[in-house]
Amino acid sequence: MPDYLVKATAANGQIRAFAVSTKAMVETAHTVHHTSPVVTQALGRLLTAGALMGSMIKNHDELLTLKIAGDGPIKGLLVTADGQGNVKGYSYAPDLGDTPAAPMAVSDAIGDGSLTIIKDMGLKEPYVGFSPLVSGEIAEDLTYYYAKSEQIPTSVSLGVLLNDDGSVKQAGGFIIQLMPFTEEETILNLEKVLANTSSMTKLLDAGKTPEEILKNIFVDLDLNITTTEITRFLCNCSRDRVTKALIAVGEKDLEEMIADGENVEMNCDFCSEKYTFTTEDLRALLKAIRK
Ligand SMILES: [Zn+2]
CATH class of the missing domain: 3.55.30.10 (Hsp33 domain)
Incomplete structure (x- = not known):
């Protein structure tokens, strides 16, 4: 029920x-x-x-x-x-x-x-x-x-x-x-x-x-x-929303994350869903921002 x-x-x-x-x-x-x-x-x-x-x-x-x-x-x-x-x-x-x-x-x-x-x-x-x-x-x-x-x-x-x-x-x-x-x-x-x-x-x-x-x-x-x-x-989080939050940290921080060469994990506070971004993902993101 x-x-x-x-x-x-x-x-x-x-x-x-x-x-x-x-x-x-x-x-x-x-x-x-x-x-x-x-x-x-x-x-x-x-x-x-x-x-x-x-x-x-x-x-x-x-x-x-x-x-x-x-x-x-x-x-x-x-x-x-x-x-x-x-x-x-x-x-x-x-x-x-x-x-x-x-x-x-x-x-x-x-x-x-x-x-x-x-x-x-x-x-x-x-x-x-x-x-x-x-x-x-x-x-x-x-x-x-x-x-x-x-x-x-x-x-x-x-x-x-x-x-x-x-x-x-x-x-x-x-x-x-x-x-x-x-x-x-x-x-x-x-x-x-x-x-x-x-x-x-x-x-x-x-x-x-x-x-x-x-x-x-x-x-x-x-x-x-x-x-x-x-x-x-019900949580309405999505990879799209988390990506927007990641973009909001700014180019400089993204560059640092890429330089670290490690996966970045973002957790949703409300539902504990994990979103993983590889260095490749971050590079693509940075490229998209700079376009
Ligand atoms: Zn969530």
Whole structure:
């Protein structure tokens, strides 16, 4: 079953909700980046947030970036999402030496720091939102970000559950947002339900689908699922793009690389794909630039 996301409204449009399953996405990140358990969880949570927030993009050219910087050993995490369900990301430190038997807490791995959200809508200046981390557990940090930076009352839940070998057993999350005209009664009702909702890890462990997670929450709030979309870990890097990056280093550096006489290896941060350029390739590149 591929990962997918459902969009819904509830209480006559006073609430909008998004829920997603991201097991395959997070396992892909784990495989390509060789992440240790705590990094799989931290990166998995941020990728899940990327899938949820990416689905709110209205313009197809828009690109969303979620960046966490912290003083913990993970140092930072970067995730990008487009409006078509494509999400990718990496951790600045992929392996913290922790094991499934001796797990580290995500908040300890991240430490104190900040969350930056960049919405590049193809305009001159991208929208940049910024907030300090309040817990380092990512979901609470996003809730705080929405309240402070976008003034939207939001409930965020993100979870990644691992198998004993460190592979991903379950992953997913939800975002619930109140519209400005939400009645007090609806808010109280939702707060009560959310207080009684099991943790995301428990819901995932019970094998709940995104639809079932939302149905559980909005049992008395008239849930209306409007859209179902596929989401995935996908990197759009290519030899062409990497070649452009290599051209950007300039003629002088290219000449030096050629003089070294060794293959140049370029790695994509997002998917760890290796691109090798032989001295012959570099010579051809230099020739093309000078033309
Ligand atoms: Zn890539």
